Amino acid sequence: MPWDEQDSLEPYEASIDRLNMAGPLLGATGWIDELAQLVAVDTSVPAVAGCDALAALLQDQFAPLGFDMRRIPLDSGPVDGPRLHLVAARRTGRPICTIPLLMDTAAPNAHWTRPPLTLTRQGSRLYGLGTVSMKGAIAAVWAALRVADAVGLKLRFDPLLLFTTDGAARRWPGLRHLAEQRVAEGHVLWLNGPVAPRIWAGSLGSLDLEIEVSDCAASRTGEAGSAAKPILEALSRLQSDLRRRTSRLPAPPDAGGGMLRPKLSVVSVRGDESGASPDCKLLVQRSFTAEEGYAVALQELRSAVASGIREAPGCKVESRVSRRLEPVVDPDHGPNWSRWLRALSWGFGFSPNSFRRWGGAGGSAIGFMQQAGIREILAGGLLRRGQRLHGADEHTTVEDVEALSRAVLAYLADVPQIPDYS
Missing domain, CATH: 3.30.70.360 (Alpha-Beta Plaits)
Incomplete structure (x- = not known):
């Protein structure tokens, strides 16, 4: 049934049942086809030629899930190339969780052995430009929201999705503009990090x-x-x-x-x-x-x-x-990190005792969110050790995308406590 048909809170057991039911159904949402469409749109810098095509595709993907979509023009700052800021909101009065989703990629180099703008599957591996950063994360979020609707699982947070051709390699990252426009609300779920039992301590x-x-x-x-x-x-x-x-x-x-x-x-x-x-x-x-x-x-x-x-x-x-790029300071000092760690455990199978707190040496455009007043930033992603973002033959796996999707689903779900991984 649709996610918003019921007015009363479900019993704890019923909510857990719906969450447990939703996880195995992620593969049936068709997210691989959705990811293939995202990869096929050329959003490589500096041209980002597919801005309008990508906006239309995201409208087709997320509007049926009840999201109101609006474009925000970049009318200030040194602009170096086409930009797209698309804000997707579904408001029910619940607390906001902002999820920034970057869409631009580096230009493919000559070392690719597969067509970079075609999603190529080899076993469980999914090759294509942007599959790790961050088109794979967009597909994971879409699948989580799609399956929650399918089983009637209510959400405890209203997701606010910020799609942007951020261009961290540019002079004026798009997230900086959105942060300065105070578009983000609540706390942030940042999905451009590694697959690891990590408590993100921030970054330089x-x-x-x-x-x-x-x-x-x-x-x-x-x-x-x-x-x-x-x-x-x-x-x-x-x-x-x-x-x-x-x-x-x-x-x-x-x-x-x-x-x-x-x-x-x-x-x-x-x-x-x-x-x-x-x-x-x-x-x-x-x-x-x-x-x-x-x-x-x-x-x-x-x-x-x-x-x-x-x-x-x-x-x-x-x-x-x-x-x-601004530093990120103590993003884990907030009320939602413990829930996110349980969600990561439920999604990826991490042992609760395996989590360690460490920071990042590289700068991140997400630091501008903190400068705009949002302190708590939860972090996860699809980057595996040894991989280079946007490198030749960039790839993720079916298992990792669905694990990230399960983690997002569990975190957003309106259940009092995320069940232990089993």
């Missing part, structure tokens, strides 16, 4: 700084490259200083323990000698702790660049931030 922030050295007084070949050397030496000194700092975030278990440390990496050094005056471009990435903060991290970088410039007079040096 990060920024990318582009440095360009040009118009050197001497125009001989290699002058700009030579002028960049003192800058690189100054950055190396800062790099050594950062090795002595620590955050208060525990490192992942496979990192050997200890605490996460801020880092500085020179991602690329490119010279251009085609013009009358050669130039050199550097891309530097700096991760930073919440205690340091973005402003301090950026000032230290620019101070290091300035000290190098003093050793290379006669050159023009410019820098700009090409990407910024």
Whole structure:
């Protein structure tokens, strides 16, 4: 029966029965076909050519589940390419759980051995661009909501779905815009993480700084490259200083323990000698702790660049931030984490005693949600150890998508307590 036909609360046993009934039916929802349609839409950056097609597809998928869909234009900030923000809401007066679902992917590289925009099944493996991040998660959420409707399982939270071509590699992540527009409500369920019994402790922030050295007084070949050397030496000194700092975030278990440390990496050094005056471009990435903060991290970088410039007079040096991601602080300090851990156990079969608290070294656009006032962020996902998001032959499995779907279903279900995994 439809999820909203009953007005009275069901007895505890009946709710548990419906939850137990729903789990085995996930495979019958047709979610693999839905995922295939999502993968077939090209949302690779920077073009994100399939924005309108994807909006129409999501409307077809989620509107029949009772969601009101609306598009939010991006009317501020430096826009670098097409964007789509689609908000799906189903409001019944229950507390809100916001679920951000990113839709853009990196462009496929030449190492793919299967068509990246076609969902290819090999045994239980499902190959396709975005299957791990995050089109597989969209399919998992859709299947959970679809099966809950099918068995008449009421939800204790009203899900608020934020579909966005977020573009974490861009200057202006879409989640930052949505956060600043105060679109998100309640607490957040973030499904762009690993398959692991993890209590997410948060993550470091990060920024990318582009440095360009040009118009050197001497125009001989290699002058700009030579002028960049003192800058690189100054950055190396800062790099050594950062090795002595620590955050208060525990490192992942496979990192050997200890605490996460801020880092500085020179991602690329490119010279251009085609013009009358050669130039050199550097891309530097700096991760930073919440205690340091973005402003301090950026000032230290620019101070290091300035000290190098003093050793290379006669050159023009410019820098700009090409990407910024805020840290996430104590996302597990909230009332819903214990329920989410039970849901993960019920979905994936994790032992309750296997959960460990650790943080992430990479920045995340979800940090802007915290800056907008949402403190509690639950985390899960489809990323397996050894996988690279959007890498060649990206794939997930039928078992992992259905396990994530079971976890989401159990978490959202209106049952007083999620049953033990058996």
